[in-house]
Amino acid sequence: MSEANKVGAVAYLGTFAGLVVLATLSLLLSFLHWKGGGLVVSLAIAVVKAVLVLFFFMHLAEQRFTNRITMLVGLMFVSLLVGLTVADVATRHTFPSRTKPSPGDPFYSR
Amino acid sequence: MRAHSLGEQYADFAQQDHALKLGMWVFLASELLLFAALFALYAAYRTMYGDDFREAIAHNTLAYGTVNMYVLLCSSFTVALSVWAVRQSRRVLAVVLLLSTMALGIAFLVIKLLEYAEHFRERALPGPYFHMAELPTFGANRFFTMYWVMTGVHAFHVTGGVCLLGWLVHRTWSGHYTAAHHTGLELGTMYWHLIDIIWIFLWPILYLA
Numbered sequence: 001m002s003e004a005n006k007v008g009a010v011a012y013l014g015t016f017a018g019l020v021v022l023a024t025l026s027l028l029l030s031f032l033h034w035k036g037g038g039l040v041v042s043l044a045i046a047v048v049k050a051v052l053v054l055f056f057f058m059h060l061a062e063q064r065f066t067n068r069i070t071m072l073v074g075l076m077f078v079s080l081l082v083g084l085t086v087a088d089v090a091t092r093h094t095f096p097s098r099t100k101p102s103p104g105d106p107f108y109s110r
Numbered sequence: 111m112r113a114h115s116l117g118e119q120y121a122d123f124a125q126q127d128h129a130l131k132l133g134m135w136v137f138l139a140s141e142l143l144l145f146a147a148l149f150a151l152y153a154a155y156r157t158m159y160g161d162d163f164r165e166a167i168a169h170n171t172l173a174y175g176t177v178n179m180y181v182l183l184c185s186s187f188t189v190a191l192s193v194w195a196v197r198q199s200r201r202v203l204a205v206v207l208l209l210s211t212m213a214l215g216i217a218f219l220v221i222k223l224l225e226y227a228e229h230f231r232e233r234a235l236p237g238p239y240f241h242m243a244e245l246p247t248f249g250a251n252r253f254f255t256m257y258w259v260m261t262g263v264h265a266f267h268v269t270g271g272v273c274l275l276g277w278l279v280h281r282t283w284s285g286h287y288t289a290a291h292h293t294g295l296e297l298g299t300m301y302w303h304l305i306d307i308i309w310i311f312l313w314p315i316l317y318l319a
Contacts, residue, residue: 016183
């Protein structure tokens with residue numbers, strides 16, 4: 001890797017500014033209390049923020065592709081684990097989908 | 111200053127640096143999987159108790175979580191700049207930036223403790239210790255159980271990261287890292303950035319939506 005290709009101070013500053021703007025955008029959007037897509041949008045913004053940190057602050061942009069593969073595979077495992085767990089819980093019909101104490105349950109009087 | 115040594119299994123320093131960084135990325139991916147299990151459990155409970163989770167998030171301390179988001183973003187910026195400073199052979203500036211990052215990390219933990227104290231007062235505690243009068247639902251119980259576990263594991267990592275930064279301050283101040291050889295510093299700062307990335311995902315699911 002040549003010195004010219006290394007992430008510089010201007011790139012760090014731009015990344016930081018981008019992260020602050022995206023965090024503020026997430027915060028402002030949360031005040032809309034958008035029940036349907038609020039979580040999806042805030043997580044999509046979080047993914048963009050994470051990519052900025054990975055590529056510029058953690059220097060993935062200046063490293064070989066093999067290092068990027070590691071994170072890519074890690075993120076795929078996370079997506080599979082979360083996605084399949086949610087799919088199981090959301091589509092399960094053979095067992096009660098949830099347990100909830102009844103109104104008279106000691107849980108509420110503790 | 112100690113000379114940087116080349117392991118006999120490597121052809122040159124570039125290959126050694128690449129191997130060290132690849133090893134660090136694999137370690138960070140394993141850390142990601144640790145949190146992935148918690149994210150999956152959170153997602154499962156949220157699927158089951160969606161309305162209760164949204165109510166619990168509305169009751170959560172948004173100000174503390176948000177201030178901590180900005181604190182960690184600033185800390186990622188200062189620690190990234192410390193690598194830049196070493197690459198520019200500005201050792202004293204690098205030490206100042208690393209110390210600033212440590213201060214921000216400690217500020218994060220102090221804010222977290224203040225937040226925990228507030229949750230303790232309103233008895234928004236995990237599992238059987240949950241007795242929140244305002245929100246007596248089973249879903250809120252699950253939410254705050256996940257909240258304590260996820261933020262607790264994260265705070266444990268922040269504490270470890272602050273200690274690691276202390277070690278990096280010592281190594282940088284003693285001149286161990288040079289513009290040409292500073293892989294150790296880069297690996298340490300990568301760990302700190304991972305802490306930031308985890309909070310980037312915890313913040314929206316625990317405080318925003």
